[in-house]
Every structure is written in C-alpha cells, then in structure tokens.
Amino acid sequence: MSFDPGLQAGDVVTNQQLCEIFKCGNSGGMRRTRRFNTLVIISDHTKGIYSDQWINKILYYTGMGKTGDQVLNGNQNITLYESNINGVSVYLFEVYVEREYTYRGRVKLAKEPYQTNQADVNGVMRKVWMFPMKLEQDNASIECNVDEKLVDRLAELTDEEINRIEYVHTPKPKEKGSPIVRNDIKIYPRSDKTAINALAYAGFVCEINSSHPTFIRRNSRKNYVEPHHLIPMRYSEEFDYSLDVEENIVSLCSNCHNQLHYGRDYEVLLERLYNERKDLLERVKLHVTLERLKDMYK
Numbered sequence: 001m002s003f004d005p006g007l008q009a010g011d012v013v014t015n016q017q018l019c020e021i022f023k024c025g026n027s028g029g030m031r032r033t034r035r036f037n038t039l040v041i042i043s044d045h046t047k048g049i050y051s052d053q054w055i056n057k058i059l060y061y062t063g064m065g066k067t068g069d070q071v072l073n074g075n076q077n078i079t080l081y082e083s084n085i086n087g088v089s090v091y092l093f094e095v096y097v098e099r100e101y102t103y104r105g106r107v108k109l110a111k112e113p114y115q116t117n118q119a120d121v122n123g124v125m126r127k128v129w130m131f132p133m134k135l136e137q138d139n140a141s142i143e144c145n146v147d148e149k150l151v152d153r154l155a156e157l158t159d160e161e162i163n164r165i166e167y168v169h170t171p172k173p174k175e176k177g178s179p180i181v182r183n184d185i186k187i188y189p190r191s192d193k194t195a196i197n198a199l200a201y202a203g204f205v206c207e208i209n210s211s212h213p214t215f216i217r218r219n220s221r222k223n224y225v226e227p228h229h230l231i232p233m234r235y236s237e238e239f240d241y242s243l244d245v246e247e248n249i250v251s252l253c254s255n256c257h258n259q260l261h262y263g264r265d266y267e268v269l270l271e272r273l274y275n276e277r278k279d280l281l282e283r284v285k286l287h288v289t290l291e292r293l294k295d296m297y298k
C-alpha cells in the first residue's frame, strides 16, 4: 500500500507542512523519503528557471540541476526516471504563488523521459531531462461508476425477471473473469445474476438491520436494496479467486450503502458485515483480515 499523505487534491500547504507530512528535506524540486518510498516533485512556476508546462493533462516536468547539462545519475532524476518500475510513489505539488504548495495528487510517467535544451540559471543553453507526468487515475472512482451501473441495472428488473433467476447456490470458489482494461486499470466484470442471487438470499432486506426502511421497486414488488461487494472489486488482483460471488455481496439499504462508502462510522458497519461473512468468504477461498478490509475502505 502506498503512503497516504492525508491530503486532497487542491490542498495548499506551506513548505514546512510539506516536510512534516513527507518527512523530507526542505529544499529542492525533488525530495525523496526512503522510509515511505516516496518522491515529492515540486513544479515551481514562480522561479522561472525551469519551463514546466501542462499540455493535454500531461505536465512536462524539468529534472534536477540548475547549471550545466542535467544528468540522470547521482541525483533524484534517476528515481523519477525509473519510477514506473522502482516502486516509488510520486506526489506532485505546484507553486504558483510563493510559499504556497498546492497538492495535485499522485502522478506517474505518462511517456518516456527525454532530453531537450533549456537555458540554465545563467542563461546558458544546456541539456535538461524532461519527465512527462500525468495524474494517476482515481481507481476508486472508476470502480464506483461501474458499481453504480450494476445497481441501476438491478433496479430496473421486474418481478418476472427476478423470479426467473433460480436461486440455487453451493459455495465454491469462482474463477476470476477476464478484466477489461480502462486507463491502465483492470476492471473485473460484475454479474447481474450473481448480484441478484445475493439480494434474494438476503431476502431483499438490509443486512445491517432488516427493519431498515426500503421502498418497493419501480418494476417489482421486491424491496429495493443495493448489492455491495464487501471486498471491493478493485482489489481483485490480490485474490486468487473471483470477488464477484454471492458470499462477497451484501444487500444494503441505500442509506447503509452510502454510509459504508462515505460515512464517518463505516468501520462499525464494516466490522459487523465482516463478522457475518468471514466464514462464507473462507469457503470461497477469499481470505482477508478485518484490518486489511478496513484499509481497503480508507
């Protein structure tokens, strides 16, 4: 798991706060912290010695070295150069107003770094390294959209369609389907049938509390409840078997579902659901501890 600075994109911090958060040095445009395996890069637009530029969502970031030709080795240029393979997480800050460091988020190389000519601090032309960086896709939000679509599809089902799904279930591990890749993120398919099975199994009530108010579906007399993958699908890579199984899908009222995703007390709900499901999860070879599960929701 990568280091979490506890910042939202757009947050503004001072240099001192930045150093405290990342436990890094207080000067330079690239600041490595071995302890966290992080590299902070700062694009300072107030200094005017580097010509960093955003073009089509890619920041062309100039490497380290104020005079003479920039070199890759013996400094953090090599760390950034290898950042897609060396496991270092890279965090971008931009400075447009002196002493205000605006956090942009985690970034990664969008293309191969390359050399070009720029003037150095003394106005002498020299070779610099350029690093095309792009913001990492917000994995969680992409997955969220996919889950919302599943909920929408199920909401449209009629009684007839629901009844046609015969609920026979024997717990057994399911092979993972083939993911589709979107923006470098692997997205594993969700089966409507599996989700509706899970809801049927729960009797179309909220598993946190069966008396939680729900409403009747538009096309069906069943209660409206929402399927939720207890171990989020975006962690599929961590498991040998599919997360899209009845054992991993809980039935929730909209309120509990929201609370689990965005609420303050999600940990309480999570713990209850985990305790209800952990044996079933084991039976389908999905091994997860409560601690790890809580981590996934942070």
Ligand SMILES: [Zn+2]
Pocket (backbone or CB within 6 Å): 206, 207, 208, 209, 212, 252, 253, 254, 255, 256, 257
């Ligand atoms: Zn509920």
